Amino acid sequence: MSGHDVTSARVVVLEDGEAVAQKMAQWLLDQALAKTDGPFVVALSGGSTPKRLFKIMAEPAYASKFPWRRTHIFFGDDRHVPFTHDDSNYRMTDELLLEHVDLPAENAHPIPADGTAEQDAVWYQSALQDLYGSHHLTPGKPLFDVVMLGMGPDGHTASLFPRQPILQEKTKWVAACTPDNAPHDRVSLTYPAIHSSRNVVFLIEGAGKAEMLARVRSGDESLPASHITSEGEVVFLVDKAAAGELQNG
Numbered sequence: 001m002s003g004h005d006v007t008s009a010r011v012v013v014l015e016d017g018e019a020v021a022q023k024m025a026q027w028l029l030d031q032a033l034a035k036t037d038g039p040f041v042v043a044l045s046g047g048s049t050p051k052r053l054f055k056i057m058a059e060p061a062y063a064s065k066f067p068w069r070r071t072h073i074f075f076g077d078d079r080h081v082p083f084t085h086d087d088s089n090y091r092m093t094d095e096l097l098l099e100h101v102d103l104p105a106e107n108a109h110p111i112p113a114d115g116t117a118e119q120d121a122v123w124y125q126s127a128l129q130d131l132y133g134s135h136h137l138t139p140g141k142p143l144f145d146v147v148m149l150g151m152g153p154d155g156h157t158a159s160l161f162p163r164q165p166i167l168q169e170k171t172k173w174v175a176a177c178t179p180d181n182a183p184h185d186r187v188s189l190t191y192p193a194i195h196s197s198r199n200v201v202f203l204i205e206g207a208g209k210a211e212m213l214a215r216v217r218s219g220d221e222s223l224p225a226s227h228i229t230s231e232g233e234v235v236f237l238v239d240k241a242a243a244g245e246l247q248n249g
């Protein structure tokens with residue numbers, strides 16, 4: 001039985017990072033094709049893990065099957081840096097994926113970085129509310145079809161970093177965060193926004209994340225990733241190195 005939170009989530013253990021990316025690409029395509037009532041709305045993760053996935057999705061054999069014209073791409077978080085910066089999640093995603101596919105320009109929703117992080121968070125929340133059609137999240141009407149997440153070695157996910165006030169946010173959909181253990185101010189989806197999802201998928205790779213993944217799966221409440229839920233499924237796609245002792249299930 002699949003679950004709505006991290007302790008009851010389905011865990012899919014795959015051979016390596018390439019297999020994780022291939023599985024995610026196929027799963028995302030299946031979700032997109034299955035969504036026939038309204039736009040397909042996705043929040044992508046950043047960092048290094050999704051790079052292989054984005055390259056697969058940009059290949060003509062895959063991209064030609066994906067319903068880009070009814071897809072909206074949002075970002076789970078970004079570093080509050082210009083789009084030209086090497087650390088911009090948007091820049092990485094644009095270079096590897098978006099500029100190669102038939103996504104209408106107005107359906108790409110980068111997190112802006114031209115005001116303060118707080119101002120840009122307010123702006124991004126408004127962009128989400130415009131598409132959602134309401135300023136209030138309604139149970140049974142998910143904001144996102146898919147929220148894709150990564151996890152840092154400290155248990156952060158999106159830019160929900162340990163010890164930061166954003167973890168207590170109950171009403172805003174998007175907020176600023178200043179990690180004490182990582183570079184750059186951040187703008188991130190909050191728990192309420194992520195929880196308003198049809199499905200959440202974590203992509204986690206590498207032995208360096210094995211211990212943290214086991215702690216998250218056991219529900220260690222000190223870790224931001226442990227508090228993620230979804231209205232539908234929460235799924236972990238992990239490589240063998242990150243899985244450690246975890247089994248498929």
Ligand SMILES: O=C1O[C@H](COP(=O)(O)O)[C@@H](O)[C@H](O)[C@H]1O
Pocket residue numbers: 045046047048049050076077078079089149150151152153157158159
């Ligand atoms: O800072 C970030 O880190 C996490 C994990 O990144 P990874 O490089 O270990 O894959 C990522 O999910 C998040 O989007 C990013 O901003």
